[in-house]
Amino acid sequence: MKQEVAYWRSTRNVFREIGEVSLFAGRFFREVWRPPYEFREFVRQSYLIGYQSLPLVGVTGFIMGLVLTLQTRPTMVNFGAEGLMPSMVGIAIIREIGPVITALICAGKIGSGMGAELGSMKVTEQIAAMEVSGTNPFKYLVVTRILASVVMLPLLVIIADSIGLVGSSLVEYVKGDVSFRLYFTKVFDSLQFGDLLPATIKSFFFGFAIGLVGCYKGYHSRKGTAGVGRAANAAVVVTSMLLFIIDFIAVLVADIFYKL
Amino acid sequence: MNAPMQTVEERRKRGPQTPLIRLRDIHKAFGDHQVIRGFDLELYEGENVVIIGKSGSGKSVLLKCIVRLLQADKGQIEVLGHNLEAIDQYSLDQLRVDVGFLFQGSALYDSMTVRENLEFPLRRHPERMGEEAEEKLIREALDSVGLGSAIDLMPEELSGGMKRRIALARTLILKPKVILYDEPTSGLDPITSKEIIQLIMDIQEKYNTAALIITHDMDCARVISNRVVILVEGTNYAEGTYEELYRSEDPKVQAFFK
Numbered sequence: 001m002k003q004e005v006a007y008w009r010s011t012r013n014v015f016r017e018i019g020e021v022s023l024f025a026g027r028f029f030r031e032v033w034r035p036p037y038e039f040r041e042f043v044r045q046s047y048l049i050g051y052q053s054l055p056l057v058g059v060t061g062f063i064m065g066l067v068l069t070l071q072t073r074p075t076m077v078n079f080g081a082e083g084l085m086p087s088m089v090g091i092a093i094i095r096e097i098g099p100v101i102t103a104l105i106c107a108g109k110i111g112s113g114m115g116a117e118l119g120s121m122k123v124t125e126q127i128a129a130m131e132v133s134g135t136n137p138f139k140y141l142v143v144t145r146i147l148a149s150v151v152m153l154p155l156l157v158i159i160a161d162s163i164g165l166v167g168s169s170l171v172e173y174v175k176g177d178v179s180f181r182l183y184f185t186k187v188f189d190s191l192q193f194g195d196l197l198p199a200t201i202k203s204f205f206f207g208f209a210i211g212l213v214g215c216y217k218g219y220h221s222r223k224g225t226a227g228v229g230r231a232a233n234a235a236v237v238v239t240s241m242l243l244f245i246i247d248f249i250a251v252l253v254a255d256i257f258y259k260l
Numbered sequence: 261m262n263a264p265m266q267t268v269e270e271r272r273k274r275g276p277q278t279p280l281i282r283l284r285d286i287h288k289a290f291g292d293h294q295v296i297r298g299f300d301l302e303l304y305e306g307e308n309v310v311i312i313g314k315s316g317s318g319k320s321v322l323l324k325c326i327v328r329l330l331q332a333d334k335g336q337i338e339v340l341g342h343n344l345e346a347i348d349q350y351s352l353d354q355l356r357v358d359v360g361f362l363f364q365g366s367a368l369y370d371s372m373t374v375r376e377n378l379e380f381p382l383r384r385h386p387e388r389m390g391e392e393a394e395e396k397l398i399r400e401a402l403d404s405v406g407l408g409s410a411i412d413l414m415p416e417e418l419s420g421g422m423k424r425r426i427a428l429a430r431t432l433i434l435k436p437k438v439i440l441y442d443e444p445t446s447g448l449d450p451i452t453s454k455e456i457i458q459l460i461m462d463i464q465e466k467y468n469t470a471a472l473i474i475t476h477d478m479d480c481a482r483v484i485s486n487r488v489v490i491l492v493e494g495t496n497y498a499e500g501t502y503e504e505l506y507r508s509e510d511p512k513v514q515a516f517f518k
């Protein structure tokens with residue numbers, strides 16, 4: 001009986017949270033069009049989000065390509081399908097692994113950063129101070145961050161994909177004696193517009209989810225240092241879950257279009 | 261607007277006047293915790309009113325209701341002739357420019373330099389005044405708190421007292437008609453506290469603002485106040501000049517002066 005009550009309470013909380021995040025997103029779409037535009041802050045955030053994530057995204061992308069190729073290679077060799085390696089790895093990276101891994105990494109780095117930063121601004125009343133000086137903190141803090149992560153994430157994904165392919169081609173070159181030129185020719189031959197478009201669109205949504213949840217958690221952070229920690233933590237957890245849900249939906253939708 | 265500072269007696273003699281801030285029967289609860297339960301207050305032009313109350317008695321909550329950082333559950337709040345209940349966001353933002361607010365913890369934007377902290381509200385005004393005028397205003401505000409040299413520092417490089425001054429400068433830069441101070445001297449040593457108190461009085465003289473000041477510091481209350489309101493159990497329990505309350509026989513009032 002007690003368990004049941006707890007169960008219902010947590011279910012209710014999940015729905016309440018979904019509702020609140022939706023309202024938050026609604027506010028973003030309302031305020032993003034309205035001047036004054038915080039262009040300078042947008043550029044600064046893009047720099048922070050994009051440029052400073054580069055090393056991390058680069059290294060992960062490289063290792064992702066390397067490992068994926070190393071691990072699938074023996075199986076493919078067994079089947080005598082060695083020649084398909086570039087196409088297979090290329091499609092896997094570009095359609096699925098590249099965007100998802102990059103987004104997960106960014107959820108950890110960017111999402112938690114936003115949660116912690118906005119959370120501590122909330123707790124130290126900096127957000128309230130912006131409000132009482134007659135300015136709109138949502139615009140300055142939230143709109144710029146969400147926009148920046150929407151714009152930056154696809155770029156990071158493209159970079160991770162490219163570096164991942166380089167890593168993969170390196171393995172092919174060493175183990176299979178495939179020249180870089182041949183490798184990339186094969187990759188681009190097998191890629192179709194239908195592979196690139198859904199992946200890119202998906203990345204925009206990933207960027208939006210990371211920015212939205214990170215900002216929401218920070219902006220509504222509870223009091224105290226513990227509240228800030230919880231905001232950062234929850235930002236990562238919720239975003240990661242959301243990323244997989246978005247990914248699932250994206251694959252479903254892409255599949256429908258593919259059939260048409 | 262240029263009314264000189266006035267004592268309670270003077271105001272009583274001058275008869276009715278429209279208050280800058282008028283609170284009527286304010287109630288505010290958080291969940292089951294009823295913090296403010298029927299608070300009345302009027303703040304007149306050129307006046308310094310000090311609110312005294314125990315820690316956790318809801319002083320900050322009260323102040324936040326006046327600038328709509330919190331919404332009162334019940335009661336009327338009138339600020340500079342606007343009823344806060346019926347106000348739209350645009351007018352509220354306009355109104356907030358005229359009401360300065362000094363936070364208990366200074367609340368400087370810690371990712372910005374002192375200059376950017378002061379610039380922040382100016383830049384986002386519907387009617388901007390141009391870079392030069394803004395720069396001049398920033399210099400002027402910093403000079404009036406005696407920290408012109410700190411203009412390019414980050415908040416983390418400032419001491420607590422300096423932070424409080426910068427926060428004060430940031431409040432002043434919009435030339436508010438009323439300033440709400442939330443414990444301007446808390447966490448500061450007695451000497452720095454005196455300096456801040458002096459600063460507040462200088463500012464009042466120079467800019468001719470009315471002020472609502474929350475404090476625990478009875479010295480501060482004595483020096484600064486034209487009138488003192490005592491907040492007990494969520495109501496305006498007692499009210500009068502510092503001397504009147506000091507001589508009061510009521511044990512709940514006396515408790516603050518011991």
Ligand SMILES: Nc1ncnc2c1ncn2[C@@H]1O[C@H](COP(=O)(O)OP(=O)(O)OP(=O)(O)O)[C@@H](O)[C@H]1O
Nearest residue numbers: 290293295313314315316317318319320321322364
């Ligand atoms: N946002 C909030 N949510 C829930 N409770 C709150 C909130 N803000 C204040 N309270 C509660 O309201 C009461 C009054 O808080 P407030 O900060 O106004 O006290 P105070 O009189 O300013 O005390 P101090 O002198 O220590 O600053 C406290 O019990 C506090 O727990």
Ligand SMILES: [Mg+2]
Nearest residue numbers: 319320364442
């Ligand atoms: Mg307080």
